[in-house]
Amino acid sequence: MRYTYDYPHPAVTVDVAVFTIEDGELAVLLIRRAAEPFAGRWALPGGFVEIRESLRRAAWRELHEETGIRAGFLEQLAAFGRPDRDPRERVISVAYYALVPRERLSIRAASDAADARLFRLADLPELAFDHTKILRRARERLREKGDDAHIAMQLMASSFTLSELHRAQELICGRPFDKRNFRKRILATDLVEPTGEKRRAGQHRPAALYRARHARDVPYRSRI
Amino acid sequence: MRYTYDYPHPAVTVDVAVFTIEDGELAVLLIRRAAEPFAGRWALPGGFVEIRESLRRAAWRELHEETGIRAGFLEQLAAFGRPDRDPRERVISVAYYALVPRERLSIRAASDAADARLFRLADLPELAFDHTKILRRARERLREKGDDAHIAMQLMASSFTLSELHRAQELICGRPFDKRNFRKRILATDLVEPTGEKRRAGQHRPAALYRARHARDVPYRSRI
DNA sequence: GCAAAAGTGTTTGAGGTACACCCATGC
């Protein structure tokens, strides 16, 4: 009981929805809460914003703690602030969402988490707080922005096939894209370039590999 | 010095960018700050979020206090939280933007404001805090969403001419629209319906009046 | 009668959509 103010202050947290593709499906990283409230429940990774830390940096820190990720797509979603969303005290949460290639994720349960793992979006458990709502909104935002192939690019490993990018875009937008039209469209941009390598996998023709042509963070400047 | 916490809490405010059209130009409502910091400077209307009040409700309250508006388009923009944005203490601001028909605005300087008035966007004073940045982002968002005619509709009085709507859309998007294509497009939707009335103004042909066909708030559900 | 905004259709081009078959590999 050390910090005192003339009028009541809410606590401020950030929560981050980390999306990736695992086993060909969209998935999100959840942590199992170690402490009350909602101990044992799954939740978005997040935590309190430190007093001298920007919102974006707090989100970045949470992302880093749970995944080891140090860079990538991280964008503010919205602030969530219903007075009753946390039973302890008034807590306002600024939600972020991140897109991360699966290969770059090294999932670790940080100190405040009993466990951490990926869940397919089709297969979510009941979440703590209003995190189901936050996640639904993040998914919505992703769908809105997903027509832009830059978004799907964020989920690609350092080299990838056009089929993988195609699949990512379908997952994000939640609808099928014609294969030929998709490839035509992507190749018409300067989003990707062939590495010259091919990947052999399974009993079929090897796929040409591509890499992102521009720095990963060019198309979307950070928000805040 | 009455409210104490185990760890430091930021203060949380809402700021609202209220856009309207005045004299055929996009304008935003600013208040002149009565108190320090930035006393005498122009700023977005805003204030602290009360401890039991939702963010949206706080924004709505600020809007109402400065304009008398009780309903209309009000949407969350983003949270701004750089640690140094307020010289007093750590303050995180959740910014909203509102679109309001000029006729419904009754501007009043609320208790914390020395003055309040509309400024054309082309003609802004230097603003307090990071409000210039917030306003720039609100403007950007408006431009992004402005292709959708629902947005321009929010700036229309209860009855309006297609020329007025046309002008509003041009202002929001910052580029010209072909008159015939615009009218064709609007009339192809069920966004507006003729009132049957005409408005005589100036020495030219009277314009047919239209009204919004759906409830004003249908197309955009509130965010949070 | 003239100034000033309201109102009205058609043509053209670009881009998105639909669609089916051969290719290279592993087993």
Place this chain on the structure above:
DNA sequence: GCATGGGTGTACCTCAAACACTTTTGC
């Protein structure tokens, strides 16, 4: 040789963009 995903081109259609003149009023 067959199963599996990789890779390729064309025709059509829809929608957005360009474009100019007549109408109705006030003065």
